[in-house]
Amino acid sequence: MTELPQVSTSQVVVPIRSLGPSHRERIAIHLMALDPHDRYLRFGYAANDEQITRYVAGLDFDRDDIFGIYNRNLELLAVAHLAFAEDAKLESCAEFGVSVLKKARGRGFGARLFERAVMHARNEGVDMMFIHALTENTAMLKIARNSGASLERVGSETDAFLRLPPATLDSRMSEIVEEQIALTDYRLKVQAKNFWDFLQNVGEVRRGVREGRHRSGS
Numbered sequence: 266m267t268e269l270p271q272v273s274t275s276q277v278v279v280p281i282r283s284l285g286p287s288h289r290e291r292i293a294i295h296l297m298a299l300d301p302h303d304r305y306l307r308f309g310y311a312a313n314d315e316q317i318t319r320y321v322a323g324l325d326f327d328r329d330d331i332f333g334i335y336n337r338n339l340e341l342l343a344v345a346h347l348a349f350a351e352d353a354k355l356e357s358c359a360e361f362g363v364s365v366l367k368k369a370r371g372r373g374f375g376a377r378l379f380e381r382a383v384m385h386a387r388n389e390g391v392d393m394m395f396i397h398a399l400t401e402n403t404a405m406l407k408i409a410r411n412s413g414a415s416l417e418r419v420g421s422e423t424d425a426f427l428r429l430p431p432a433t434l435d436s437r438m439s440e441i442v443e444e445q446i447a448l449t450d451y452r453l454k455v456q457a458k459n460f461w462d463f464l465q466n467v468g469e470v471r472r473g474v475r476e477g478r479h480r481s482g483s
Contacts (some may be wrong), residue, residue, distance in 0.1 A: 279374065281381045281443065284331040284344070293329065295341035298366055300404035306402045307364045309422075324405040331379050334374050337454055345378035346429040347386060357387045358393045363405065369403075379408050384440050388397035388432045 284292065295303070296317045304382045305311045324331065330347040337339070343365040350358045361382050363375050386394050396414070400423045409416060409425035415423045 278446065279334060279372075279377045280447040280449045281332050281378060281418055282451050283444060283448065284333045285326050288333065288341075289333070291339070291341050291357055292324070292333070292344055292444055293318060295333075295344050295366070298365060299364060300367070303367070304366065306399055306405070307362065309397075309399060316430065322425075330382070330385055332378055332385075334369075334378070335451060335454060336369075337457060339427065339454060339458055342366050343374040343378055345375075345382055347382045349389075349391070352400055357391055358395065359389075359391045361394060361396050363408075375404060376408050376411070381411065381443065383412070383427075384436055387429050387436050390432070392429050392431075394427045396427075398423055398425070 282288075296307070296312075297314055297437075301311050304317070308316075310321075328349055328351070330349075332345045332347070333341045334343040336342055343363065345361065345363040348362070349420065350356060350360075350362045361379060363378050365374050371404060383394060396405060396409050398409075400406070400418055400421055403420075405422055406425065409427065412427055414425040414427040417426070
């Protein structure tokens with residue numbers, strides 16, 4: 266197993282929001298927007314809507330950490346799940362899973378979410394992070410390989426293991442800064458969406474008034 270290399274900082278800042286229970290509905294909408302093949306790659310089986318609903322309902326936001334990338338319409342383009350081991354003997358281990366909508370691919374969102382998850386895992390005392398993926402999930406395995414993880418293939422599945430260094434003052438401060446940037450970005454997006462929704466509603470009212478006047482004058 267190899268040590269974690271120095272992660273390069275992306276030139277473009279991608280605000281990554283920590284997600285809590287209030288985001289559960291949007292997480293479900295994101296996952297249900299995946300086509301059958303993408304659901305198969307994400308979960309290891311072609312999850313139907315009912316299975317996704319159960320998965321989202323069962324998310325433990327107290328134990329695990331969920332991260333997401335929102336667009337200006339407050340649509341979740343990408344979601345990562347950092348799951349911590351329930352077994353006390355494996356408390357220093359965590360598993361990473363991610364999904365990205367087709368229209369948002371090619372922007373490095375999966376890799377950025379992985380970097381964010383690695384930073385948080387380090388700061389939480391995790392020293393071993395792993396990814397369990399189908400071997401045909403080349404995008405996920407590329408992320409793992411680029412991070413310096415060791416890959417072990419068993420039939421149609423591959424496990425990637427990445428040894429994490431201990432947390433540092435820099436890693437802790439970096440996470441605080443990134444979280445604040447993401448929170449500010451999210452609030453601005455909420456305000457902007459509310460403003461444009463308000464203008465749209467005003468426009469619809471005006472159109473309705475004009476149409477009413479036209480009908481009454483005819």
